[in-house]
Amino acid sequence: MIALLAGGGLMLGVAVLAPQVPATLRSTLGLAPTPQPVTPAQAASPAQAPGQKDEGEAPEGGIRMTDEQVATAQIDVVEAGSGAVVRRVSLPGVVAANADRLARVPARVAGIVTMLHKRLGDQVAAGDVLAEIESAEIATIKGDYLAALRTTELVRVTFEREQRLWQRRISAEQDFLKARTDWQEAQIRLDLARQKLAALGLGSAEVEALPRQPVEALRRQAVRAPIAGRVTSRPIVLGAAVTAEAEVYTVADLSSIWVEMAVPPSDLTFVKEGMSVRLRGEGETRGEGRIVFLSPVLDAETRSARAVVEVPNPAGEFRPGGFATAEVATAEQPVDLLVPRGAVQQIEGEDVVFVRTPDGFEKREVVLGRGDTDGVEVVFGLDPGERYAATNTFVLKAELGKSEAEHSH
Numbered sequence: 181m182i183a184l185l186a187g188g189g190l191m192l193g194v195a196v197l198a199p200q201v202p203a204t205l206r207s208t209l210g211l212a213p214t215p216q217p218v219t220p221a222q223a224a225s226p227a228q229a230p231g232q233k234d235e236g237e238a239p240e241g242g243i244r245m246t247d248e249q250v251a252t253a254q255i256d257v258v259e260a261g262s263g264a265v266v267r268r269v270s271l272p273g274v275v276a277a278n279a280d281r282l283a284r285v286p287a288r289v290a291g292i293v294t295m296l297h298k299r300l301g302d303q304v305a306a307g308d309v310l311a312e313i314e315s316a317e318i319a320t321i322k323g324d325y326l327a328a329l330r331t332t333e334l335v336r337v338t339f340e341r342e343q344r345l346w347q348r349r350i351s352a353e354q355d356f357l358k359a360r361t362d363w364q365e366a367q368i369r370l371d372l373a374r375q376k377l378a379a380l381g382l383g384s385a386e387v388e389a390l391p392r393q394p395v396e397a398l399r400r401q402a403v404r405a406p407i408a409g410r411v412t413s414r415p416i417v418l419g420a421a422v423t424a425e426a427e428v429y430t431v432a433d434l435s436s437i438w439v440e441m442a443v444p445p446s447d448l449t450f451v452k453e454g455m456s457v458r459l460r461g462e463g464e465t466r467g468e469g470r471i472v473f474l475s476p477v478l479d480a481e482t483r484s485a486r487a488v489v490e491v492p493n494p495a496g497e498f499r500p501g502g503f504a505t506a507e508v509a510t511a512e513q514p515v516d517l518l519v520p521r522g523a524v525q526q527i528e529g530e531d532v533v534f535v536r537t538p539d540g541f542e543k544r545e546v547v548l549g550r551g552d553t554d555g556v557e558v559v560f561g562l563d564p565g566e567r568y569a570a571t572n573t574f575v576l577k578a579e580l581g582k583s584e585a586e587h588s589h
Contacts, residue, residue: 263518291315
């Protein structure tokens with residue numbers, strides 16, 4: 181009996197000192213089962229361990245975002261690809277009206293301004309009546325035309341009668357020849373009177389309608405817009421006496437403008453006619469144009485060459501008289517991988533881009549190389565064909581900051 185108790189005590193000590201005793205022997209001795217090692221997954225279940233992420237939470241460095249959220253944030257996702265780093269020369273300039281689309285409208289006749297139909301800023305079409313002038317000069321010219329028209333008609337009738345009489349051998353050939361000469365001279369005078377009216381701005385329809393107009397209308401001269409555009413100047417007032425050369429209106433088509441620049445000799449080797457130019461106007465105004473003229477001589481005072489850039493301006497953002505900066509591309513260097521500067525953000529002193537993933541975006545550290553004002557070369561960290569956020573990346577940077585702040589708690 182004593183031996184049995186001694187053997188049991190020995191085995192109990194072994195079990196206590198060696199927890200790896202088989203479970204069968206522990207059961208025989210009446211000991212508790214051997215405690216099993218707890219895995220991290222078992223420790224976090226069923227209660228969530230402190231600091232554990234929710235099921236929908238993004239991994240560290242990642243941002244969960246659906247396609248709808250990307251579209252709402254106006255984030256453009258593009259594929260990484262090659263491009264060119266461009267060296268540009270910046271030149272100051274002044275916005276001016278396109279001289280090919282600018283019309284200074286004269287009175288054409290001396291007289292008194294009786295009507296002004298358009299105000300400053302009004303949009304006009306080619307042929308619109310801008311003003312009316314009463315003039316003795318225009319009345320005389322119109323009267324000469326009407327007289328020539330009636331004389332020509334009478335001479336024509338006489339010529340046709342003499343022609344019939346001569347063909348019938350009733351009248352002499354001399355009478356027929358004189359009638360034909362008179363008719364030809366009358367036609368010349370009529371054509372001359374018509375040309376005078378055309379020189380004063382009357383169209384063919386207006387000239388044809390003159391015989392049907394009342395006499396009092398003959399002294400009125402309509403001043404018409406030669407081009408479509410906006411009224412930018414009206415230097416005369418109602419009732420003013422004007423000369424034939426006096427400017428009544430200025431009409432400008434501002435859908436295309438000029439930017440005039442002074443190019444210093446040091447930059448003339450880079451600037452050529454036909455080169456494309458990017459423009460930055462006052463405020464947020466932006467545009468693109470082309471150099472249409474580069475003076476072959478230097479200005480005697482400024483020692484620079486005048487250059488003219490023609491710029492489409494359909495929205496009227498560039499206003500004549502304003503200032504603009506022209507950026508002329510002078511050299512291009514191709515690179516294997518180019519991203520917009522707006523795609524790169526700095527986080528904790530590192531340059532990063534946000535690469536698109538099935539669940540959203542992930543932060544990717546990159547090494548940058550050469551660059552210009554618009555883009556920068558990516559030397560390492562991004563592969564060609566990968567899709568990344570090109571615009572509004574500050575939104576992703578802010579979301580990443582919030583996510584990391586939540587992780588720290």
